[in-house]
Amino acid sequence: MLQGTEVLTTAQMRAxxxxxxxSGQxxxxxxxxxxGKAVVAAILRKWPDYETHPEGRPHRAIVLCGPGNNGGDGFVVARLLAGKGWQVQVDLLGEAERLPPDARANHDRWCGIGAVRPIIADVGYTYQAELMVDALFGIGLSRPLANNLWGVFDGIHDAVNNLFCGxxxxxxxxxxxxxxxxxxxxxxxRLLADSDLHVWGADLTVTFQTLKPGHLLSDGPPLCGEVVVAPLGLAWAPSxxxxxxxTSGQVAKRGGHKFDHGSALVIAGPSSHGGAARLSARAALRIGAGLVTIAPPQDALPEHSGQPDALMRRAINDGVALRDMLADTRINAICIGPGCGIDRATALxxxxxxxxxxTVLDADALTALSRDAGLMATLHGNCVLTPHLGEFARLFPDLAERLAETPTKGPAYSKLDAAREAAARCGAVVLLKGPDTVIAHPDGRACIHSAFDIPWLATAGAGDVLAGIITGLLARGFQPLxxxxxxxxxxxxxxxAFGPGLIADxxxxxxxxVLRDMGA
Structure with a gap:
């Protein structure tokens, strides 16, 4: 059983x-x-020392308000912080007269408390405060930031990163x-900014109702810092x-015969290339597949004679031998690609x-697919493709090209968009790997998993283990997505759980x- 939190696009959230x-709700x-109240509450939860003012000196905050409703949220935050005794400076990008009605109303409420300083493009700024609240654009940004904001953003960037000395x-x-x-x-x-424009990140990002894809993808996780989702009390039907x-899931072990937990076949490659397939096979065993068989060519069979003893070995030299083996209908999941060799993967x-x-198709199997349109045409809904970005570019070059383009407007083309289009095109589940992994079904359903906090996962063989885990879960009866x-x-x-120093083994x-921690 898989559990997760819904992720909404900007358009869905606005709707x-x-x-x-x-409706009058x-x-x-x-x-x-x-x-505004949610932002202030999140600030005080993260930094409880801000609840009090030591030695009678007020905390200082700078609130940068933009020309839309995000700026209106900023005016509320400024007013609430001032009500708690903070010394607050409010800067506005744009003209008050052009603010949307609700943002203008909160601007005027703030003006009953303090001044509003205009942000002037091309003018360098120096900021000094305990806290800066970025309410400039939010989810409303739809075009690249102009070069004439260089002075503003450069000054903020320097202040945030403390580039001054002393x-x-x-x-x-x-x-x-x-x-x-x-x-x-x-x-x-993705950044909607000219390449030479300094953009700063946040220690804390407060969003509302649900996460947005940008919190989980590309530059989002490192720039957003800690992300807090604050409910606004709105009811909505799932999109x-x-x-x-x-976020979580369960892999409960059922009783019964080993074949009740599935039989997985991992197709291995030629002699001296078997390590990747063994990683996949070991992972499929550990995840709970009832039976796992590794199948190299006959001359490579001896190198698979070591641990684990629970792993079955059977030689498969060619398509005829594989066809004979698949006559056993108890084999319900196949992993092909890791260390297989492109020619062997193509034939099998x-x-x-x-x-x-x-079927999980990884590594050499993906390259074989990219070279043979006939094979691509035989993909089906029980397949899972697991490309990294380089393999994705070989499989779907036009989609990869769109991903590589510098965004000229928002919403920018994303890994989520690319994975969904690829899945719909090939009729299979596509798992687009990376620190921001996207898994997409042909019908448009998708999951996002961010692992930017695990840089040591970028190690040789880690993808082979992932392919084996998925194969084992498929053998156990889980649907591909x-x-x-x-x-x-x-x-x-x-x-x-392992931490730094990890290798794929x-x-x-x-x-x-992990399974114990997840309640299996």
Whole structure:
């Protein structure tokens, strides 16, 4: 069983807010007030020392307000912080007269408390405060930031990163972003900024109702810092197609015969190339497949004679031998690609795909697919493709090209978009790997898993282990999208549990601990 939290796009979030306001459930001013209160509450939870003012000296905050409703949220935050005794400076990008009505109302409320300083493009700024609140653009940014904001952004960047020298140098201790840090596309996690423009990150990002894709993808996780999702009390029907962040799951062990837990076949490659397939096979065993068989060519069989003894070995030299083996209908999941060799993968895929068993295609199998349109045409809904970005570019060059383009407007094309289009095109589940992994079903359902906190997972063989975990889950009866999503979660949890110094061989051995922690 897989569990997750829904992820909404900017358009979906706006539709929910608009529907709530149109129905009379809430007003725009109510939403801004709720948002501002949520931001202040998140600030005080993260930095409880800000609740009090030591030695009678007020804390200082700078609130940067933009020309839209995100700026309106900022005015609420400024007013609430001032009510708690903070010394607050409010800077506005744009003209008050051009603010949307609700943002203008909160601007005017703030003006009853303090001044508003205009932000002037091309003018360098120096900021000094404990806290800076970024309410400039939020999810509303739809075009690249202009070069004439260089002075503003350069000054903020310097202040945030304390580039000045000396004990009394100007700077900002903490940055809080409302929805997303300015310059970030909330739908893709990509920067909508000229390449030479300094963009700063946040220590804390407060978003509302749900995560947005940009919090999990591309530049989003490192720029957003800690992300807090604050409810606004809005009711909404789940959106279709749905996207979730993978957060938890369960792999309960059932009773019964070993074949009740599935039989997985891992196709290995020629002599001296067997390590990748053994990693996959070991992972499939550890995740609980009832029986796992590794199948190299006959002359490579001896090198697979070591541990684990639970692993079955059987030679497969060609398509005829594989066809004979697949006559055993108890084999319900196949892994092909890791260390297989491109020519061998090409030949054997011609037998594997027509059998329509649950199949994980990785590494050499993906390269074989990219070179043979006929094989691509035989993919089916029980397949899971697990490309990294380089393999994805060979399989779907036009989609990879769109991903590589510099965004000129928002929403920018994202890994989520690319994976969904690829899955729809090939009729199989596509798992696009990376520190931001996206798993997409042909019907548009998708899951996102971010693992930017596990840099040591970028190690040779880690992908082979992931392929084996997914194969084992498929053997146990999980559907392809669920197996790929849950497998990605378990893979990351295993790496996180081991810690720095991880090599791929360690990952299968961490799976039992992960399963125990998940309640299996």
């Amino acid at each position: 929910i807010e608009s529907a709530a306001m149109a 809430v007003t725009g001013l109510d939403l801004m007030e709720r948002a 004990p009394k140098s100007p700077g900002v201790d903490h940055v809080v972003a409302i929805d997303v840090p300015s310059g970030l596309c909330a739908d893709s996690g 279709e197609p749905r996207c979730h962040q993978v 895929l011609a037998e594997v795909l027509p059998a329509r068993r649950s 669920e197996a790929a999503s849950l497998g990605t979660l378990i893979h990351a949890k295993a790496a996180r 360690d990952l299968p051995e961490m799976i039992p601990q």
